[in-house]
Amino acid sequence: MSDTAMSPANGVATSRINWRLIVPVAVIALMVLLPFVVGTQSYLLGIAVRAMLFIALGQAWNVVAGIGGQLSLGHGVFFGVGAYGTAILFNSLGLTPWVGGVLGAVASIAVAGLMGAATFRLRGVYFALATVAISLCLEKLARHFIGITGGDAGLAVRFIGDSLSAAQSRSPLPFFFASLVMVVAYYVLTRRLLRSNFGYQLQAVRDDEEAAAASGVPVFRTKMWGLILSAGMTALTGALYVQFYLAIDPGAAFGLGQAIQIQLPSLIGGLGTAGGPVIGGAIMILVSEVTNWLSARTAIHGLDILAYGAILLIVVMFVPGGLLGRTRRGA
Amino acid sequence: MSSTVVSLIQALASGLLVGGVYGLFSIGFSLAFGVMRIVNFAHGELVMLGMYAAYSVYLLTGADPLLAIPIVGIFLTVVGAGLYLVVYERFVGKATLQQLLVAIAISMVIQIILQMIYGPETRGVQSVLGSQYLIYGPFFFSYGQIAAFIVAVICVGVLELLLQKTRWGKLIRAVADDPEAAEIVGANSRAINTVAFAVSCCLAGIAGCVLIIYYPVNPGTGMALMPIALIATVIGGLGSIKGAFLGGIICAIVQQLTSTFWSPALQDVPLYVLLLVFLAFFPFGLLGRKTAH
Numbered sequence: 001m002s003d004t005a006m007s008p009a010n011g012v013a014t015s016r017i018n019w020r021l022i023v024p025v026a027v028i029a030l031m032v033l034l035p036f037v038v039g040t041q042s043y044l045l046g047i048a049v050r051a052m053l054f055i056a057l058g059q060a061w062n063v064v065a066g067i068g069g070q071l072s073l074g075h076g077v078f079f080g081v082g083a084y085g086t087a088i089l090f091n092s093l094g095l096t097p098w099v100g101g102v103l104g105a106v107a108s109i110a111v112a113g114l115m116g117a118a119t120f121r122l123r124g125v126y127f128a129l130a131t132v133a134i135s136l137c138l139e140k141l142a143r144h145f146i147g148i149t150g151g152d153a154g155l156a157v158r159f160i161g162d163s164l165s166a167a168q169s170r171s172p173l174p175f176f177f178a179s180l181v182m183v184v185a186y187y188v189l190t191r192r193l194l195r196s197n198f199g200y201q202l203q204a205v206r207d208d209e210e211a212a213a214a215s216g217v218p219v220f221r222t223k224m225w226g227l228i229l230s231a232g233m234t235a236l237t238g239a240l241y242v243q244f245y246l247a248i249d250p251g252a253a254f255g256l257g258q259a260i261q262i263q264l265p266s267l268i269g270g271l272g273t274a275g276g277p278v279i280g281g282a283i284m285i286l287v288s289e290v291t292n293w294l295s296a297r298t299a300i301h302g303l304d305i306l307a308y309g310a311i312l313l314i315v316v317m318f319v320p321g322g323l324l325g326r327t328r329r330g331a
Numbered sequence: 332m333s334s335t336v337v338s339l340i341q342a343l344a345s346g347l348l349v350g351g352v353y354g355l356f357s358i359g360f361s362l363a364f365g366v367m368r369i370v371n372f373a374h375g376e377l378v379m380l381g382m383y384a385a386y387s388v389y390l391l392t393g394a395d396p397l398l399a400i401p402i403v404g405i406f407l408t409v410v411g412a413g414l415y416l417v418v419y420e421r422f423v424g425k426a427t428l429q430q431l432l433v434a435i436a437i438s439m440v441i442q443i444i445l446q447m448i449y450g451p452e453t454r455g456v457q458s459v460l461g462s463q464y465l466i467y468g469p470f471f472f473s474y475g476q477i478a479a480f481i482v483a484v485i486c487v488g489v490l491e492l493l494l495q496k497t498r499w500g501k502l503i504r505a506v507a508d509d510p511e512a513a514e515i516v517g518a519n520s521r522a523i524n525t526v527a528f529a530v531s532c533c534l535a536g537i538a539g540c541v542l543i544i545y546y547p548v549n550p551g552t553g554m555a556l557m558p559i560a561l562i563a564t565v566i567g568g569l570g571s572i573k574g575a576f577l578g579g580i581i582c583a584i585v586q587q588l589t590s591t592f593w594s595p596a597l598q599d600v601p602l603y604v605l606l607l608v609f610l611a612f613f614p615f616g617l618l619g620r621k622t623a624h
Binding site for chain 1: 370418421427428429430431432433435436437438439440442443444446447451554558561562565594596597599600603604606607610611614
């Protein structure tokens with residue numbers, strides 16, 4: 001297989017100072033110092049956790065959608081299975097979220113396998129529509145089977161106080177470091193993926209499915225592994241999310257709003273880039289904080305959704321590649 | 332008659348009545364796809380906009396929603412033409428994911444703006460028709476649903492006539508049937524697309540007027556209706572006008588049957604399953620042409 005034929009358009013900037021290494025390391029160092037600057041109980045830490053959960057979901061989606069070109073609108077499914085799975089196993093069986101989260105990810109991967117088998121024959125918009133259908137269907141089911149999911153009201157995780165084994169804490173500090181580790185790990189993974197053989201195959205499938213197949217890329221299997229990796233990452237983030245918020249409901253898990261929020265970081269920051277979801281997620285949290293503040297002052301609700309919609313509209317129409325993205329991109 | 336048979340017939344007949352209205356707005360969705368290859372994810376929101384518009388007319392004048400049809404229809408026609416020229420025109424013919432994302436963004440914006448104006452509460456009108464029932468033996472039907480069905484059938488008939496007999500209608504059909512060939516003979520113009528999209532939105536507005544008679548509206552209504560338009564269109568065959576109407580009726584009957592024999596809360600679940608089955612195995616739907624895919 002010729003790697004040159006399939007390598008993506010964005011090459012490494014080969015200036016003497018390696019900004020692609022310095023910038024991420026500096027950002028990580030600043031983030032590690034944050035709790036010592038703002039204080040370990042600061043509400044800013046809570047916002048940072050929210051931001052990093054946003055970013056991690058964006059990074060997970062970016063693997064199959066940005067790098068692999070399969071624009072799933074159904075990632076709420078994996079997020080929800082991870083979050084609900086962790087919460088249900090803890091509440092009903094007392095199983096530690098450390099194991100529950102992994103089991104949630106496994107369940108999510110199984111769902112991804114089924115979803116991929118059902119939908120990967122479809123391309124582009126049809127694939128996206130099929131994934132919407134699956135997500136909305138699960139939302140209905142989650143609202144109906146109250147005994148398992150708590151129905152519309154959602155599910156609250158039984159709070160037992162500060163506990164490492166239950167992964168619960170009153171302070172946001174442990175979640176700050178956990179989500180930071182997750183975001184850094186996903187970032188490193190994405191960068192490695194972009195330079196790996198599998199990553200090249202994903203990008204080849206994204207850029208031209210026929211050409212990829214003709215050059216010997218196993219298209220279906222590549223999409224499937226991409227989705228499985230992405231689903232596992234999304235579910236683990238879902239598990240961390242439910243430990244931090246201690247609650248999950250059908251809308252937050254499977255709703256279309258959630259599916260769109262998962263996409264926004266990469267779309268804003270740059271589809272298929274390692275840094276894109278990080279920058280996009282950071283922008284989103286700023287927007288979300290500002291609009292929440294405005295909503296509180298003006299008593300007008302939904303400003304955040306309005307802002308997300310407007311940003312999505314502007315980005316897709318005028319900056320289709322995102323801030324870090326390559327400027328020209330097809331479907 | 333056993334009670335099961337009564338329930339079955341009641342569900343089928345109610346499904347037919349509700350399905351007429353589903354068919355009406357699904358035709359709009361299908362038209363946008365057939366002519367322009369635009370998947371208008373905001374279509375449900377446009378139906379909802381029509382519902383709120385009819386509700387506003389009712390609040391201001393006390394007029395029955397059926398009387399609001401002309402003004403709401405014109406309003407949605409203007410909205411549709413604007414939406415097409417400002418946003419959708421650049422995506423014509425490609426059914427790209429960017430286009431889908433833009434449509435999703437528009438649906439979010441419409442939904443939130445309507446929520447800001449009307450609040451999150453569910454709102455309905457006191458139509459003379461809405462609260463009265465036609466009782467026939469063991470069966471009962473809302474006059475509102477009957478009126479809505481009649482309006483839907485009339486609109487579909489008029490649309491079909493316009494598409495068959497008028498020059499614009501023929502051009503629109505030509506583009507929907509075979510965009511490439513129509514383009515070659517010079518039919519794929521900006522004007523045709525604008526008209527087709529405006530008609531698509533007008534149908535959504537009319538459907539909104541008749542729906543509000545018996546279906547109270549809240550800001551989540553658009554998101555509940557959009558999947559129905561999508562599923563009806565896929566079942567009927569993407570881009571097929573008759574197919575979309577048939578698909579709408581099938582969707583409503585499936586909902587009613589599920590509601591009656593399983594659970595009202597789960598009435599949409601079989602629809603999603605149907606959508607997946609059709610997308611995977613019958614992508615051209617019941618009446619679609621192979622070129623529509």
